[in-house]
Amino acid sequence: MDISTMPRSYGVTVPQWVFDELRATPDTLSTDEERMSLVHKLAARNPAEGSGGPFAALVVDTATGEIVSAGVNLVLASGLSAAHAEIVALSLAQTRIGGWDLGATGAPDRELVVNWRPCAQCYGAALWSGVKRLVVAGAGPELEQLTGFDEGPMREDWAEQFHGRGIEVVSDVLREQGTRGVRRLRPDGCRAGAHRLQRARHHLAEARSVTPAPRPHPTPGTSLPPTRAARR
Numbered sequence: 001m002d003i004s005t006m007p008r009s010y011g012v013t014v015p016q017w018v019f020d021e022l023r024a025t026p027d028t029l030s031t032d033e034e035r036m037s038l039v040h041k042l043a044a045r046n047p048a049e050g051s052g053g054p055f056a057a058l059v060v061d062t063a064t065g066e067i068v069s070a071g072v073n074l075v076l077a078s079g080l081s082a083a084h085a086e087i088v089a090l091s092l093a094q095t096r097i098g099g100w101d102l103g104a105t106g107a108p109d110r111e112l113v114v115n116w117r118p119c120a121q122c123y124g125a126a127l128w129s130g131v132k133r134l135v136v137a138g139a140g141p142e143l144e145q146l147t148g149f150d151e152g153p154m155r156e157d158w159a160e161q162f163h164g165r166g167i168e169v170v171s172d173v174l175r176e177q178g179t180r181g182v183r184r185l186r187p188d189g190c191r192a193g194a195h196r197l198q199r200a201r202h203h204l205a206e207a208r209s210v211t212p213a214p215r216p217h218p219t220p221g222t223s224l225p226p227t228r229a230a231r232r
């Protein structure tokens, strides 16, 4: 066993353009629609930037509307299959508050805002995160049909499971805007993103002084990566 090649840590880095968008955003987002509008904006830009699929998520202080953290899908940029937008946003929020429980006693109620119903992985992550509210644009099969991504073995009663644990679920917030954004991206968005992604990988490899592992390229004429790992 060669333990000298075993990593001791891992992580993701949210790209600068996300913070540029946040800087141009009001300090507080009062309504579900304002919060979802920002999520849609980040989600729409993400594939063209080469980070991953068209998904974004926010953790927001429910009462004040202050954004605690923002995440986008970083599966392609990071090479980590778990780097879905929800995982990124929840992890950054927990990092920011310095604890694993976003719903700890005495803490303000916090919510996860995401542009589609969580996949099987993020379903569990959201359940255990401590958020008190989940806001989604949509929860049906449309996005899965549009992207070809695999949602995983989601329970039919997923929303009831959240409710049973004291987590409110709000759906159909700017739903049409979400599906329109994905449709618009399909023709060219990810091809342009793939070129940026190759450059990003090159820079990343240089920074790490390692050779990047070969990865499948998006098939010409299709936009979103066909692998399950790149689902979000």
Ligand SMILES: [Zn+2]
Residues within 6 Å of the ligand: 084, 085, 086, 118, 119, 120, 121, 122, 123, 232
């Ligand atoms: Zn997910």
